[in-house]
Amino acid sequence: MKLWITRPMTSEVEARAHADFDAEIRTSTLPLNSGELRRALTDFDLVVPTLGDQFSAQVLADVPIPRCKLLANFGVGYNHIDVRAAQAAGLQVTNTPGAVTDATADIAMTLLLSTARRAGEGERLVRAGNWEGWHPTQMLGHHVTGKRVGIVGMGRIGQAIAGRCHFGFGMQVAYLARGAKQLDFDAEYVPDLLTLAAAVDFLVLAVPGGAETRHLIDARVLGAMKSSAILVNIARGEVVDEAALIAGLQAGEIAGAGLDVYEFEPTVPHVLCDMENVTLFPHLGTATEEVRASMGHMALDNVAAFVAGRAVPNPV
Structure with missing residues (x-):
């Protein structure tokens, strides 16, 4: 199964992705554009998207028979994914609660x-x-x-x-x-x-x-x-x-x-x-090495469970 990770990850998460999966990791830090959103659904079996990757009902409707079967979201929030439309198209959606x-x-x-x-x-x-220095009403x-x-x-x-x-x-x-x-x-x-x-x-x-x-x-x-x-x-x-x-x-x-x-x-x-x-602040909520690595591993845990035919640990 072919995996696409839509943003660069911490080094340990990228190393695990390459070791455990047939993974392609996108180098851009920008959200997926219109063409890339559709490519995610047609060229990959599994996708790890994140904030800004707008998997809307329209995008999903444009690919009526998607190859992709799992959106393993990197992040606890998933309002950028139309979950109902994804599920109707046969995709599972997971997230990364707790780590953040x-x-x-x-x-x-x-x-x-x-x-x-x-x-x-x-x-x-x-x-x-x-x-100019300290004073009582500074x-x-x-x-x-x-x-x-x-x-x-x-x-x-x-x-x-x-x-x-x-x-x-x-x-x-x-x-x-x-x-x-x-x-x-x-x-x-x-x-x-x-x-x-x-x-x-x-x-x-x-x-x-x-x-x-x-x-x-x-x-x-x-x-x-x-x-x-x-x-x-x-x-x-x-x-x-x-x-x-x-x-x-x-x-x-x-x-x-x-x-x-x-x-x-x-x-x-x-x-x-x-x-x-x-x-x-520039969206610093989860911006520590440990937390972002933990989020990445949690997303890959969902991917690994799906590939193995087990129940995903963090379904949306």
């Missing part, structure tokens, strides 16, 4: 702290040679310890963020989810998003992407937040209405934002780049 949890939660806390304490702005000040930010945080989405990653907030910073945790969770720390379940947004100092997004969560954070939610509150998004860019976020920041409806993902990624509006109260 701690690294993504760490980035959420990095964004929260960096935005609250104006770390990016302060570093730019020092690098530009404009720091760059006053927002205290984090003991504050109230709202987590939107309480799956693996949401719970990992909440745990860091509770145990690491003594924060009061509230959350929105499909239902109340059994947790090993105190946290308040709030079933209404607007109520949650109005009650917290930090609102952290940890929901999956897709049609159900597109523009979940809109002008109404931003308007409900405290003017001193900070929004953190480590979910998917389209979860936030980016135009509404920009308007809310410009109007002072919220104090700042920490973003690792963007609605039209990799395009980031210049107006966001110009805002000192916004922390901008």
